[in-house]
Every structure is written in C-alpha cells, then in structure tokens.
Amino acid sequence: VELHIEQGPLLEQSGTNLGLVTAIAAPATVRVEFFVGHAGALLMPFRRDAGLAAAELALAVEKAALSTGVNDTVATAGMVQILPGAVNSVPREALLEIDVRDIDEPRRDRVVQEIIGAAQEIGSRRQTEFSVEVLNSDPPATCSGEILDAAEASAKQIGASYTRMVSRAYHDSLFMARVAPTAMIFIPCRGGVSHRPDEYSAPEDLERGVQALALTMARLAGHAQCH
Structure with a gap:
C-alpha cells in the first residue's frame, strides 16, 4: 500500500481528504524524428521543413487523445528538439518524444497507432524522411479490491472524507502490482503541484494520510480494531 500526494488538483478542489486509487495509468512513449537532406535559404514553395512537420504532429497528438472521448486518456508531446536551431535556418531535423497514458491498455495502444x-x-x-520508435509500453495496473475496502473502512474510522479515483502518474505501485496485490492512498497537494520547490501538503493532510495507511495495514494484518 503506497501513500502519496495526488499530483493533481481534484482532492483540493473538491475539499476531499483522501483519494483511494482504483487503477494506475501506464505510459507508452513514442519517439518520432523528421529530417530532410537540405534546408537552406529556399523559397517557401520549395521548402521541406522538419519543424512544421513536428508542429503538425504535436497537434495530431492532442487530437488523437481527445478522439477517445474519455478523460482517462492523456497524451503529451513533452519534448521537441529542432535543429539547427538558428532563427534564419529552415529546420532540417525535428525530434519529438510523446507520452500516451491510459488505464485501458488497448485504448491507449489505439491512440499510439x-x-x-x-x-x-x-x-x-x-x-520529409521520418523514423518512429516505441521506446516503452507498460501495462496499466488495477488496484486490489480487498485493499481498497480496507482503506475505505480506515477512512471512515478516522472520519475522513474520501473518493475512489484513478492515478495518471507513474508510481512504484504500478510495478509492484505485477507481483502482489496493490493499492494507493492519495492526500491533497496545493494546486496539484509536484516535483517543484513549491510542492506542499498541509501537516494535517500528511497526518491523516499516515493514519489511514497505518489502519489499512492493520486491517490487512487482521487487526481490525486497531486504534
């Protein structure tokens, strides 16, 4: 059982104390490279621009994710490199790395395709010439119903409000789920911010999360009356 900040704004916005994670989305990462043999001071009708190809693909990534009609599908063209990178040079090479995530593996893979x-x-x-490589494609994880029931009972015991929700971030539990029953408990974080100097969770939220985790573990160990 993993305790973590939500890394999103939903708990804070709704005023909910705890999130009980039912599934963990997993990413597929795709690398796409566009390149041309020559990109000099050409007139517009004769240009082959790798940068514009990359820009079009970034918009296509957004369109592909939205086409599922499901909020659990997300896709991000989070890394784009343009070469030679000079203001007066037509881009001869563009490299994109694209992250696609979902809790439904077949749906995610359809977006990748x-x-x-x-x-x-x-x-x-x-x-433009191009190359495509799928760098990784991890399976999503479904969390244990038994652990979630124990976490829910623990939340009720300490008087905490809670909701069941999906995690869209990478977590250790994604991989632990391959070898053992797994679940997660989320606490709110200010503004949904994580991995930045201004990441913050209130002390009372930290305490509540630790209490819920401890009681959940006690229940799973057969000590349901633990206080």
Whole structure:
C-alpha cells in the first residue's frame, strides 16, 4: 500500500481528504524524428521543413487523445528538439518524444497507432524522411479490491472524507502490482503541484494520510480494531 500526494488538483478542489486509487495509468512513449537532406535559404514553395512537420504532429497528438472521448486518456508531446536551431535556418531535423497514458491498455495502444499513422502521413505529405520508435509500453495496473475496502473502512474510522479515483502518474505501485496485490492512498497537494520547490501538503493532510495507511495495514494484518 503506497501513500502519496495526488499530483493533481481534484482532492483540493473538491475539499476531499483522501483519494483511494482504483487503477494506475501506464505510459507508452513514442519517439518520432523528421529530417530532410537540405534546408537552406529556399523559397517557401520549395521548402521541406522538419519543424512544421513536428508542429503538425504535436497537434495530431492532442487530437488523437481527445478522439477517445474519455478523460482517462492523456497524451503529451513533452519534448521537441529542432535543429539547427538558428532563427534564419529552415529546420532540417525535428525530434519529438510523446507520452500516451491510459488505464485501458488497448485504448491507449489505439491512440499510439493513430499517432504513428499521423507521423507517416505528415512525413509523406511534407516530403520529409521520418523514423518512429516505441521506446516503452507498460501495462496499466488495477488496484486490489480487498485493499481498497480496507482503506475505505480506515477512512471512515478516522472520519475522513474520501473518493475512489484513478492515478495518471507513474508510481512504484504500478510495478509492484505485477507481483502482489496493490493499492494507493492519495492526500491533497496545493494546486496539484509536484516535483517543484513549491510542492506542499498541509501537516494535517500528511497526518491523516499516515493514519489511514497505518489502519489499512492493520486491517490487512487482521487487526481490525486497531486504534
């Protein structure tokens, strides 16, 4: 059982004390590279611009994620490199790394294939060479119903409000779920911010989370009356 800040704003916005995680989304990472043999001071009709191909693909990533109609599908073109990187040079090379996440693996993989298809179409239409590589594709995890029931009983015992929710961030529990029953307990964090100097959770939220974790572990160990 893993205790963690939510890394999102939902608990804080709703005034809910605890989040009981039912599933952990897993990412697939895709690397796409567009490149051209020559990119000099060409007139617009004759240009082959790897940077514009990358820009089109970034928009296609957004479209592919939204096309599922499900909030659990997210996709991000979070890394884009353009070369040679000079203000007066037509980009000859563009590299994108794209993160696609979902709690439904087949749905996530369909989005990945849609993005790959878009890269192929854009590269062909813009007459740029391109390469596509899937760097990783981890399976999502479903959390243990038994652990969630124990966590829910523990939340009630300490008088904490709670909701069942999905985690869209990478966590150790994603991998532990492959070898053992797993679940997570979230506490609110200010503004949904994490991995920054201004990450913050209130002391009372930290204390409540530790209490819920301890009681959950006690229940799972057969000590339901633990105080």
